[in-house]
Amino acid sequence: MIRAQLSLALRLVDTTTGREVEERGTSFFLDGNRLQPMYKGPGIFVFVNIGREDFLMQIDAPGYDKTDVKVNYEELDPRLPMLDVFLMPSEKNRIGGSVLEISGTLSKLQYIEAINLDRPIGLFHSITEKKNVSRMTLLPMRPGGGCRLDSIRYALLSETGERYDCFEVKEQDAPLSIVLKDSFETEHKLNDKIYRIIYGRAGPDGAFSLKVRDDSDHLPYLIHFKVGEDEYFKTADFHLDAGHMDLLKDAAKVIPITEENSEDSET
Numbered sequence: 032m033i034r035a036q037l038s039l040a041l042r043l044v045d046t047t048t049g050r051e052v053e054e055r056g057t058s059f060f061l062d063g064n065r066l067q068p069m070y071k072g073p074g075i076f077v078f079v080n081i082g083r084e085d086f087l088m089q090i091d092a093p094g095y096d097k098t099d100v101k102v103n104y105e106e107l108d109p110r111l112p113m114l115d116v117f118l119m120p121s122e123k124n125r126i127g128g129s130v131l132e133i134s135g136t137l138s139k140l141q142y143i144e145a146i147n148l149d150r151p152i153g154l155f156h157s158i159t160e161k162k163n164v165s166r167m168t169l170l171p172m173r174p175g176g177g178c179r180l181d182s183i184r185y186a187l188l189s190e191t192g193e194r195y196d197c198f199e200v201k202e203q204d205a206p207l208s209i210v211l212k213d214s215f216e217t218e219h220k221l222n223d224k225i226y227r228i229i230y231g232r233a234g235p236d237g238a239f240s241l242k243v244r245d246d247s248d249h250l251p252y253l254i255h256f257k258v259g260e261d262e263y264f265k266t267a268d269f270h271l272d273a274g275h276m277d278l279l280k281d282a283a284k285v286i287p288i289t290e291e292n293s294e295d296s297e298t
Contacts, residue, residue, distance in 0.1 A: 153178030
């Protein structure tokens with residue numbers, strides 16, 4: 032009897048939209064050999080019987096830059112080893128609009144991501160905690176509308192609009208209710224806006240790139256990045272700021288909650 036053992040599941044995500052890449056013509060290579068995964072959609076490819084030792088996989092998706100992915104099983108759930116892979120559209124990929132890019136280098140850069148401030152997808156209502164389950168209630172952008180969170184990770188903008196908190200969706204159990212993977216550490220108010228996150232690429236050697244679709248005359252983004260142990264936020268308009276960027280210029284450093292409390296007690 033031949034048994035199929037789950038080795039890995041990959042979710043392919045478009046960096047410029049945060050949506051899954053559903054291109055079934057994607058090719059996967061391991062040590063030069065082409066793999067034949069099962070497509071489970073949306074954007075999810077499952078690999079069986081390739082073992083569970085760390086390896087480097089090459090991914091070639093039509094319309095996207097070729098990508099190398101390091102699979103480290105110590106960082107994955109042994110029951111369901113799943114990894115999100117963020118793909119950047121190639122210059123020839125015009126679906127959804129041409130691409131604008133910021134790039135540069137910044138030593139010790141850990142990651143870079145952003146939200147489009149003009150495109151909230153829903154509003155925050157409240158959070159309840161019951162039996163170790165965190166549940167967020169949502170509001171639609173328009174009365175009578177919906178708020179479907181079809182990805183995993185989203186951003187919740189602060190009331191001031193100067194920073195956001197990330198949250199992960201475990202499941203959407205009702206049209207306007209989601210179960211969170213983890214509890215929130217900061218408080219949010221009624222009608223704080225929810226956004227889809229787009230993802231940049233950091234490394235190697237501090238090199239970074241962040242691409243967005245040129246699909247509007249106004250492209251205001253709030254960029255979130257981490258350098259060493261410090262987090263920063265920075266606003267940018269991609270029509271004005273595309274090209275080489277000094278990320279730290281005019282960026283606001285995030286003060287951890289413990290430090291904020293300490294400063295409040297001193298004043």
